[in-house]
Amino acid sequence: MLYKETGQYKSSYKSDHAIFPLIQDKIAFSTLMFIAFLIVPFIINSYWEKAILVPFLIFSLAAIGLNILTGYCGQVSLGTGGFMAVGAFSTYKIMTYFPDLNIMIIVLISGLITAAVGILFGLPSLRIKGFYLAVATLASQFFLVWLFNKVPWFYNYSDTGQITVSERLMFGIPVTGATAPPYATYLFCLILVVLLGFAAKNLIRSKMGRSWMAIRDMDIAAEIIGVPPLKTKLSAFAISSFYIGVAGALYFAVFLGAIEVTESFDIMTISFPVLFMIIIGGLGSMLGSFLGAAFIVTLPIGLKFIMVDLVGLSAVTAKHFEITIWGLLMIIFLIVEPHGLARLWSIAKEKLRRWPFPY
Amino acid sequence: MRIKQLLIGITASVIAISSYVEIAVADLKFPMLVYRTGAYAPNGIPNADGFVDYYKMINARDGGIGGEKILHPECETGYKTQVGVECYEKNKKDAMVFQPMSTGITYQLIPKATADGVTVYSTGYGRTSAANGKVFKWIFNAPVTYWDGASIAVRHILKQNLGNIRGKKIALVYHNSAYGKEPIRTLQTLSKKHGFKLMLLPVDHPGQEQKATWLKIRKARPDNVLMWGWGVMNQVAVKSAASIKFPMDKFIGIWWSGSENDVLPAGQGAHGYKSLTFNAPGDSYQVHKDIKKYVHDKGEASGDGSHFGTVLYNRGLFQAMVQVEAAVVAQKIHGTSKITPAMYRDGMEAVNLSAARMEELGFKDFAPPFKNTCENHGGSGLAAVQQWDAKAKKWNMITEYMYGDSDVVQKLIAEDSSKYAAEQKIAERCN
Numbered sequence: 001m002l003y004k005e006t007g008q009y010k011s012s013y014k015s016d017h018a019i020f021p022l023i024q025d026k027i028a029f030s031t032l033m034f035i036a037f038l039i040v041p042f043i044i045n046s047y048w049e050k051a052i053l054v055p056f057l058i059f060s061l062a063a064i065g066l067n068i069l070t071g072y073c074g075q076v077s078l079g080t081g082g083f084m085a086v087g088a089f090s091t092y093k094i095m096t097y098f099p100d101l102n103i104m105i106i107v108l109i110s111g112l113i114t115a116a117v118g119i120l121f122g123l124p125s126l127r128i129k130g131f132y133l134a135v136a137t138l139a140s141q142f143f144l145v146w147l148f149n150k151v152p153w154f155y156n157y158s159d160t161g162q163i164t165v166s167e168r169l170m171f172g173i174p175v176t177g178a179t180a181p182p183y184a185t186y187l188f189c190l191i192l193v194v195l196l197g198f199a200a201k202n203l204i205r206s207k208m209g210r211s212w213m214a215i216r217d218m219d220i221a222a223e224i225i226g227v228p229p230l231k232t233k234l235s236a237f238a239i240s241s242f243y244i245g246v247a248g249a250l251y252f253a254v255f256l257g258a259i260e261v262t263e264s265f266d267i268m269t270i271s272f273p274v275l276f277m278i279i280i281g282g283l284g285s286m287l288g289s290f291l292g293a294a295f296i297v298t299l300p301i302g303l304k305f306i307m308v309d310l311v312g313l314s315a316v317t318a319k320h321f322e323i324t325i326w327g328l329l330m331i332i333f334l335i336v337e338p339h340g341l342a343r344l345w346s347i348a349k350e351k352l353r354r355w356p357f358p359y
Numbered sequence: 360m361r362i363k364q365l366l367i368g369i370t371a372s373v374i375a376i377s378s379y380v381e382i383a384v385a386d387l388k389f390p391m392l393v394y395r396t397g398a399y400a401p402n403g404i405p406n407a408d409g410f411v412d413y414y415k416m417i418n419a420r421d422g423g424i425g426g427e428k429i430l431h432p433e434c435e436t437g438y439k440t441q442v443g444v445e446c447y448e449k450n451k452k453d454a455m456v457f458q459p460m461s462t463g464i465t466y467q468l469i470p471k472a473t474a475d476g477v478t479v480y481s482t483g484y485g486r487t488s489a490a491n492g493k494v495f496k497w498i499f500n501a502p503v504t505y506w507d508g509a510s511i512a513v514r515h516i517l518k519q520n521l522g523n524i525r526g527k528k529i530a531l532v533y534h535n536s537a538y539g540k541e542p543i544r545t546l547q548t549l550s551k552k553h554g555f556k557l558m559l560l561p562v563d564h565p566g567q568e569q570k571a572t573w574l575k576i577r578k579a580r581p582d583n584v585l586m587w588g589w590g591v592m593n594q595v596a597v598k599s600a601a602s603i604k605f606p607m608d609k610f611i612g613i614w615w616s617g618s619e620n621d622v623l624p625a626g627q628g629a630h631g632y633k634s635l636t637f638n639a640p641g642d643s644y645q646v647h648k649d650i651k652k653y654v655h656d657k658g659e660a661s662g663d664g665s666h667f668g669t670v671l672y673n674r675g676l677f678q679a680m681v682q683v684e685a686a687v688v689a690q691k692i693h694g695t696s697k698i699t700p701a702m703y704r705d706g707m708e709a710v711n712l713s714a715a716r717m718e719e720l721g722f723k724d725f726a727p728p729f730k731n732t733c734e735n736h737g738g739s740g741l742a743a744v745q746q747w748d749a750k751a752k753k754w755n756m757i758t759e760y761m762y763g764d765s766d767v768v769q770k771l772i773a774e775d776s777s778k779y780a781a782e783q784k785i786a787e788r789c790n
Contacts, residue, residue, distance in 0.1 A: 046451075047448040050444055050445065051445040055441070149535065159540060159541070159543065159544045160466070160537035161537060161540055162466050162537045164466075164470070166782055166783070178470035178471045178473065178474035178475075179474050256440065257467070257470060258466045258467050258470070260440075260466070260536055262535055262563065262564055263439075263463055263536060264440060269439070269441070301445065314433065315393065315395075315434055315435040316393070316395035316396065316435055319395070319396045319435040323396070
């Protein structure tokens with residue numbers, strides 16, 4: 001009833017290929033964009049910015065990146081933290097070498113540098129598959145973090161190995177550094193996420209995306225029908241790393257502002273959580289990347305809010321509960337809905353189509 | 360039916376969330392970033408207990424500070440920077456002071472707190488050059504910095520070797536993070552000055568894996584080992600040193616590597632291990648009696664109360680005492696009991712803990728006197744060496760409080776802070 005597609009005829013290829021073919025989806029998406037661009041910036045405060053929205057946007061980008069590689073092309077990667085570190089350190093080095101360069105350009109260049117590094121670490125994927133590839137990417141995680149900690153050139157010979165962002169402006173408003181207003185950092189991330197999100201969605205629907213999925217579903221068959229594995233796998237690595245690199249650049253420059261590589265890009269703080277995001281959100285789904293990121297970012301904060309602020313438990317008891325509940329939810333989730341939140345959403349759509357008269 | 364239940368559920372939770380209104384009170388808010396979970400919990404718990412017990416005691420004994428109750432909401436960080444940021448953002452409104460208890464989070468908060476106008480007090484940790492109040496208006500790290508610590512440890516080694524350590528080998532076992540790397544530059548400068556060889560041995564987070572480190576020490580046989588460790592890393596290092604039979608009295612930890620938790624697991628093997636400290640151990644001070652009377656005897660002890668009088672508990676008391684004293688001074692300066700965060704900072708900058716004042720507060724001979732000034736946020740720079748007696752299971756102070764090599768340290772602080780000031784475009788104050 002609410003979500004009915006009857007009567008919506010498509011009379012041109014253009015309307016048939018639209019990203020949101022249904023009018024309901026169009027309305028929902030436009031409303032969301034309206035709220036995100038025109039309402040949230042006016043009501044956002046620094047808590048919502050630093051604790052929820054900016055990390056959500058950044059992790060969405062990282063999840064899209066990993067989803068391209070793992071969800072669409074079928075190459076498991078545990079190197080997300082390492083690649084995000086490449087993005088962060090590229091940003092830092094470019095910032096210090098070219099103090100007048102616009103931050104948006106710096107972030108995109110950092111993404112390109114990460115893409116190059118991604119191609120390099122993607123080379124073994126032509127020979128090794130599945131679990132073995134996961135181990136190879138795990139090596140890249142450890143190698144990259146070690147590298148940025150070991151070679152002082154990367155952190156400009158600072159005594160502590162910390163890298164700190166300096167203030168950069170967009171249209172005269174600071175978007176990095178401590179004085180950046182919440183709406184500026186939020187909008188900066190949001191614009192990048194929306195643009196890159198659309199780009200990813202369209203890439204997936206293009207020839208390139210279809211060849212990724214062909215490789216994912218059965219690489220030998222794909223090769224036989226003329227999908228070149230070298231080009232396909234490396235392009236997936238490159239584009240995935242680009243997204244992750246941009247996420248890393250934002251994580252450093254916009255979100256945290258000061259970073260220490262061993263702590264901030266640790267496998268337990270980045271690589272596994274991002275992998276959980278796409279598994280919980282839904283492998284091979286754009287919507288899933290966002291839902292997964294929202295779930296992982298807000299769950300601990302939400303649980304803490306409920307237990308400490310509403311129920312009044314002590315902070316440490318709440319933390320112990322949080323760790324337990326987090327693990328439990330993860331297991332329950334994988335048993336009840338192994339295809340993730342995106343699948344739940346499509347089931348809900350099915351239900352909505354028939355509601356309130358299910359047969 | 361199902362939908363009805365769902366609707367009821369949603370309505371109930373919406374009501375519950377909207378009924379949560381922040382209670383606006385005139386109390387003084389001292390938010391606490393603690394870690395009672397994770398790899399650093401063994402050190403985080405006693406320290407947090409010390410804080411909470413002191414605040415509770417002040418509330419019970421004096422009815423707060425100048426009549427204003429102390430609020431001390433806890434936020435669990437698990438020693439993670441990202442969570443620390445969330446906790447800071449959540450609690451920063453009207454907060455008097457933040458004590459991050461983590462060098463990583465301190466680095467994170469320095470620019471943010473400076474922009475927001477919130478005091479950060481990193482007691483003997485964090486960014487060493489924050490001791491320069493001319494550049495770091497909102498950051499305090501009294502009474503002693505890591506660079507003082509490094510030079511005090513070297514001074515102690517010098518004394519034991521009758522003033523000559525030319526050609527000796529000193530190894531630094533450090534937590535491979537901003538915290539552990541802090542002393543390196545000072546030690547490098549000192550090694551040039553005194554002619555000793557410096558060996559750097561990083562240990563990665565969380566610090567359980569130290570086989571290779573101690574194998575290297577066994578091979579290279581350094582004359583002394585210094586350690587900048589925290590959490591589980593300390594225990595593992597002390598145990599490993601004992602198992603390779605490294606002479607424990609040649610093994611000196613920083614003040615964060617010298618608590619009971621760090622040495623007890625190694626048993627008799629830890630006998631003779633040394634560490635620096637800027638406060639005395641033990642539970643016989645007046646403040647302990649007051650806490651016993653006003654907090655513990657009422658059954659309101661924080662945690663299980665088992666850390667009473669341990670090194671890190673006592674340090675928590677000391678840290679809390681300085682933070683409360685700053686509020687007292689601020690109330691005096693501004694003539695009002697309802698101080699704002701900006702007034703609090705003025706108080707912190709004017710803290711003068713003389714021996715007499717410490718005695719008044721119940722901290723007689725607990726720590727060396729110090730005072731903050733506009734230029735100096737780093738305190739006295741005094742620390743002593745304590746040694747573990749594994750038979751009696753207690754720490755003994757074996758030296759007087761001593762100064763570090765202030766020529767070296769002051770020069771490095773000036774260098775580093777002016778670099779920061781140039782980067783962040785900060786004009787010097789206090790001129």
